[in-house]
Amino acid sequence: DIQMTQSPSSLSASVGDRVTITCQASQDISTYLNWYQQKPGKAPKLLIYDASNLETGVPSRFSGSGSGTDFSFTVSSLQPEDIATYYCQQHDNLPLTFGGGTKVEIK
Amino acid sequence: QLQLRESGPGLVKPSETLSLTCTVSGGSISNTNYYYYWGWIRQPPGKGLEWIGTVYYTGSTSYNPSLKSRVTISVDTSKNQFSLKLTSVNAADTAVYYCARAGAVVLSAFDPWGQGTLVTVSS
Numbered sequence: 001d002i003q004m005t006q007s008p009s010s011l012s013a014s015v016g017d018r019v020t021i022t023c024q025a026s027q028d029i030s031t032y033l034n035w036y037q038q039k040p041g042k043a044p045k046l047l048i049y050d051a052s053n054l055e056t057g058v059p060s061r062f063s064g065s066g067s068g069t070d071f072s073f074t075v076s077s078l079q080p081e082d083i084a085t086y087y088c089q090q091h092d093n094l095p096l097t098f099g100g101g102t103k104v105e106i107k
Numbered sequence: 108q109l110q111l112r113e114s115g116p117g118l119v120k121p122s123e124t125l126s127l128t129c130t131v132s133g134g135s136i137s138n139t140n141y142y143y144y145w146g147w148i149r150q151p152p153g154k155g156l157e158w159i160g161t162v163y164y165t166g167s168t169s170y171n172p173s174l175k176s177r178v179t180i181s182v183d184t185s186k187n188q189f190s191l192k193l194t195s196v197n198a199a200d201t202a203v204y205y206c207a208r209a210g211a212v213v214l215s216a217f218d219p220w221g222q223g224t225l226v227t228v229s230s
Contacts, residue, residue, distance in 0.1 A: 001172075034216040036156075043205055044156065046218035055218065087156055091214040095171040096158040 002026050002090050006099035012107045019075040021102045023088035028068050032092035035064055035073045038101075039084045047086075048073065080106060109134040111206050111221035118227050119200075125193040125226055129206030130186075137164040137184040144209035146217055147180060147191045149202040157202075161213050162189050169213050196228045 003026035013019050023033065031051035036044040046055050048064040051071060061076045075082055083106055088099040115127035129145070136145065147159040160170040162180045170178050174193070182189040193200060203225050207217035 032214065043207075043220035043223050044217075045220070046216050049216045049218075089156075089216065091216060094169055094214070095173070096161075096214070098156040098158070100155050 001095055002029060002093055002097050004088055004090055004097050004099040006086075006088055006102050008102060009100065010103040010105070012105045013078050014107045015078055015080060017078045019078050019082075019104060021073045021086055021088075021104075023066075023071045023073070023099050025069045025071070025090055025092075029090045029092035031067045032090055033064075033066065033071050034089045034091065035062075036087045036089065037082075037084045038087065044087060075104075078104070078106070109208065109219055111208065111219065113204060113206050113221045113224040115224060115226070117225060118229065119196055120230050121197050121228055122195055125191070125196050125200060125204075125228075127191045127204055127206075127224065127226070128188050129190070129221060130188050131208075132187070135184075136182060136187050136189065141211065143211060144213050144215065145182065145189045146207050146209045148205045148207060148217065148220075149200075150205070150223075151199075151202045159191065159193075159204075161209055163213070198228050200226070201228045202226060 005024045033051045035048040038044040052064045064073050085101045085103045110132045119125045144161045146161040160180045162168045177194045179192045203223040205223045207220040209215045
């Protein structure tokens, strides 16, 4: 199985801050990497697919980059509505696997 | 707008079978020009996401090896539904179970997701 390691597991930042989360795959997954946002009590929502493609309707303050084994997800200017847990997911090989999540809070 | 909704018992006894159904509305599992895969994902309380398995409209399936011996996913195109059965459940199977649409290939992202349904395994 491909292991996905996210860091940090949690972070606290101020409104307007730039926030970056990293995701490392245990083997080369090219750009087969997706990012989800999960707000408390809600289902995950796809934000970015194939490492850097913004899903339709997702605000442009969200972005993703990376390839191979190292990926990053950035919120350019954190907003109060961005409070959530963010997950990466690889779709290079079965079984599909997710990172452990990064909980983002407002300072 | 495509919507998915999970349904089924919220409480299952240990060693019994968990059965859930996902009803798709606002679109068709089959009979379209673009066919998708459909998946089940679960999340134990306070923990991360685990892929359970995926089914194509033809009935072709892929399962997580960690659950493969206990999982069956099936599709009923006439009802626009797909289902999950997990046998011999134990407390570790307590989780919120989500259904979701995958892409046109089995290796893809999930979008959209159902709201999720909590299944508790307890006597």
